[in-house]
Amino acid sequence: MSIRERLSDALRRAAEVERDLLDPKTVKDARLMASLGREHQRLGQVVEAARALEKMDGELAQARELLSFDDPELAAEAKQEVARLERAIPEAEAALKPLLLPPEPLHDRNAIVEIRAGTGGDEAALFAADLHRMYTRYIERRGGWRIEPISYSDGTLGGLKEAIFKVSGPGAFGELRFESGVHRVQRVPATEAAGRIHTSAATVAVLPEAEEIDLRIEEKDLRIDVFRSSGPGGQSVNTTDSAVRITHLPSGLVVSQQDQKSQLQNKIKAMEVLRSRLLDLRIAEQEAERSRMRKSQVSTGDRSAKIRTYNYPQSRVTDHRIGFTTHDLAGVMDGRIDDLMDALRLADIEEKLAGDAG
Incomplete structure (x- = not known):
């Protein structure tokens, strides 16, 4: 299904939601009213983007008509306008993609993040502490989220055997869930006298905070x-x-x-x-679901089941799922992971769109 076809479906749904919100039966159902209100807010962004896209379509059609005019100056201006709009319209369509996907039901939940030292002994515990600092710095920089410690277990040499904390705020689980998996580090440990590079690992599990259970019995x-x-x-x-x-x-x-x-x-x-x-x-x-999610995310903690490698000698970070590489390892470890998170989010959107098309 093309972007335009998805957009047409979304606009039809937006009209349906508006009608449902005006239905007297809806007003009597608080849960339905709240659900439709959230959907209306999300689809409002789609409607606004669709209007902007429709305006550009009209401008492009007008500019193309001017190309055939005898006035050379007017035709030259029209040519520039056509070129500009032919670049702008695909960009606007690309920006629409995330808005046209159905919302993830758990996206806006708070997140429970669990970091555990994997294979590698003391060095794995030190790396787990480094990951904890990376996420803490990212959350502080990002703004709008709050971090709350749950439990910590110290390792030797200042590392962490385990760190569990809650991240509260809009989209916390939806954005942090991509961090789940085995993170591998390649570097010379502080305890290594011979200067040999060691490989260690730590696991990260990101779980949605359990919601207050609604026991409406029909x-x-x-x-x-x-x-x-x-x-x-x-x-x-x-x-x-x-x-x-x-x-x-x-x-x-x-x-x-x-x-x-x-x-x-x-x-x-x-x-x-x-x-x-x-x-x-x-x-x-x-x-049971949280346990299943945790096991599926972190596998065994073995180095071979990696999602990302942090290579210190080459100052390189590679996410193996999407082939993303940056040589700003120092920046990444200081929490500057916005580009990486954006790339993971975009890859997820593209995968879902491709899956729907198939």
Whole structure:
């Protein structure tokens, strides 16, 4: 699908969202209203960019018409204008690309960053400390984000065995997630008397902060059965259907309650138990997902599973995923990684667009 086709789809969706926001039914649903409001804000940028692009299209058409005029001076000016617009329009289309992709659901979450020394002993711990400083400096320079320590485990010689911290702010997880993986360093350790280059590694895992769990239980997801309460040995407790059994259809959880005197009391108690069990289930699912993400990101911490190499003798940093190389290693280690982050973001956009086209 071309950029223009994507733009056309986005404009249609923007019109739909505007209509939905004016629907009285939407106003009554706070969650839907908030979701549509966020989408409307995002698509507003697309509409604005589309208007600018449409204006350039019109200017280009007019300039091309002037090329055929007999007036040499006017034709020369038109030629320059055509050349300018033929450069500007593709640039404007390229700038639209990130706006036309559906938003990442976790993009704006806070990030939990975990750095751990991998293979390489003391040198790996020193490198882990260097990475921690690099991210700290980047976050300080960037502005708009806040870093909050969670836990640290010191290594020997001033290194770090492990550092875990939270980064709070808009887009923290969405932007930092590209740092996940094995980072490899090649340099002469301070403890190396013979001056030999050693290779060590540290792992970085970037996880979305777990959100406060929303346990809205929809009535349509419940099957409620009532039956007569019975005491020990099947003795009848009462002759009314006061006992309650609630089945949560999506999860299959079943809760029965018959200890209370009335059906209403038993239903309230059963719902409390169901809510608690669902909360436990959601927490377990979140933890399992975070564990899966962590394992997939850092692999084994082995040097061979690298995403990036920091070569000190050559003052070179190479990101192996996108072939990005810079010889400003000192700047990178001081947190000046904006160009690298931009390149990773652009590569991610191009990959998603190519995937959709396929």
